[in-house]
Amino acid sequence: MTHRQPQRLWDNFIVIYVDLYVSSIINVNEKAQSISTQIKLIIAWGDLKFRWNSWSDYCGIDTVVFPKNVFWTPDIGIVESIKTEFGTKESPYVQLRDSGFLLTYDVLALTTTCKMDLYRFPFDTQICSITLQSSAYLKKDLIIRPLSDAVAATFASRESFEAQGEWELLNIDISKAQATIYWNTLDQLIYQITIKRRPLLYFFNIILPVFFFIVLDVASFFIDTSGSDKLCFKVTLLLSVSVLLLILNDTLPSTADKIPLIGVYCTGIFSLIGLSILETIFVNCLMAKGAESRSLVETTAAVTGCDDSVRDLQSPPDSVKDQNEIQRCLYWIRVARIIDVTFLVIYILTIIVFLSVLVKVWVQ
Incomplete structure (x- = not known):
């Protein structure tokens, strides 16, 4: 089945909103310079033709769930990913809001590269990046923006943090960047995760x-x-x-x-x-x-x-x-x-x- 590109909320490009929360740090491999985390990834985008008035038209229904293959979905990937798996299984559904926004919720188990500075090991603090980027759409066609700010992402991640292991989550910073590949400019959204080792062991x-x-x-x-x-x-x-x-x-x-x-x-x-x-x-x-x-x-x-x-x-x-x-x-x-x-x-x-x-x- 082929899907039409969504009717854009803006004239020149599609805006994709992303929220990323870190729920646990599974493993940090100093030898391989990699980190394994479990994250919750929320992706939202708008389509004008799906807007409706929930009170006057549909008896107050403001949210509807549809199969994911019915709609166009953005191809947002992670640049540093070595291995990406779904925490349970890939969600087959998309949530449609009356405002015309579609949302997907995925729990991912990520293994990403992370350049570590071990000079002060075991009293070290590491900063690992998760860069979100579309592989098919250029910056003039698709822009990625954060749904929540860095303070809200840090707070939500700490609240949902499940494992109290060797590493402690300090904060999450969000920044914008762009990548140039063969004279093509791609938009990027970077989540910088700062973690601190517990040195007691x-x-x-x-x-x-x-x-x-x-x-x-x-x-x-x-x-x-x-x-x-x-x-x-x-x-x-x-x-x-x-x-x-x-x-x-x-x-x-x-x-x-x-x-x-x-x-x-x-x-x-x-x-x-x-x-x-x-x-x-x-x-x-x-x-x-x-x-x-x-x-x-x-x-x-x-x-x-x-x-x-x-x-x-x-x-x-x-x-x-x-x-x-x-x-x-x-x-x-x-x-x-x-x-x-x-x-x-x-x-x-x-x-x-x-x-x-x-x-x-x-x-x-």
């Missing part, structure tokens, strides 16, 4: 554990250096941070223009713990050198103690040599302790400065 699962790792690393400086437990403990902390870095790698896109601050945070903590491991290895080497000198002194004393006559004859020289070895042993131990304490002070100051600057930039 990421704070307790990633940020807080990594902070505890660096606190434990500072506490590990008070473990006895003579054993190998301190080094094993630090290596375990380093491996734990690396696991969280792998989790972040699966969440964040690799094509980001700027490195997300959470990546800087985890990598910085990873580097600090790695540096403290190198310092621990160096201090252990110095302590081992001092222990080796002490062991040599004890071995010499045991050998000379086997023969009293020999010990008496060589007592003064060996005594001087033992004293030198003891002094050397104490020297290396003293150097190791000074390095350990100095590094601890610098390490704590570095952590404080690093976290202070990061938090100031991150949560501003």
Whole structure:
């Protein structure tokens, strides 16, 4: 069946009125840079030949429902759409008002592209656009206008918002634009949806554990250096941070223009713990050198103690040599302790400065 183009309410073009409400945010895919939402789309247009006086002609009937295939309907599409499905099923009806306006109501499940800035993840706010445009009619033939203003669209969307998930709807802005395709100008209506992430999950699962790792690393400086437990403990902390870095790698896109601050945070903590491991290895080497000198002194004393006559004859020289070895042993131990304490002070100051600057930039 062919449909006649509607008799225009204006002389030169058809005006299509659109209302768009966001009822839920189903999924936000940072890797794919896409967002899945459920929206309610209302499209209205006028046709003069369908106007009537509801009170004088039809006993107060002001609204009639007809099958959609009886009327001409505008081809309004979504530019950013990757996948569009009807929330339940496509409505087969059109609502006709006595003013000559026809309305369609559709609930759509949309997956649209959205360029995301993840620099402040998980304390980020994203702006995703839904652009409505006709694919067949030029701007001189068809113009799209909003049925409600941005304040009303935001209020209605918040009232109908169903899912309280990871994302919070802040506001909806409406703007006009036009697209030029092969020297043909098409009219556009853009809905900019601003959403904010709820960071609580990421704070307790990633940020807080990594902070505890660096606190434990500072506490590990008070473990006895003579054993190998301190080094094993630090290596375990380093491996734990690396696991969280792998989790972040699966969440964040690799094509980001700027490195997300959470990546800087985890990598910085990873580097600090790695540096403290190198310092621990160096201090252990110095302590081992001092222990080796002490062991040599004890071995010499045991050998000379086997023969009293020999010990008496060589007592003064060996005594001087033992004293030198003891002094050397104490020297290396003293150097190791000074390095350990100095590094601890610098390490704590570095952590404080690093976290202070990061938090100031991150949560501003």
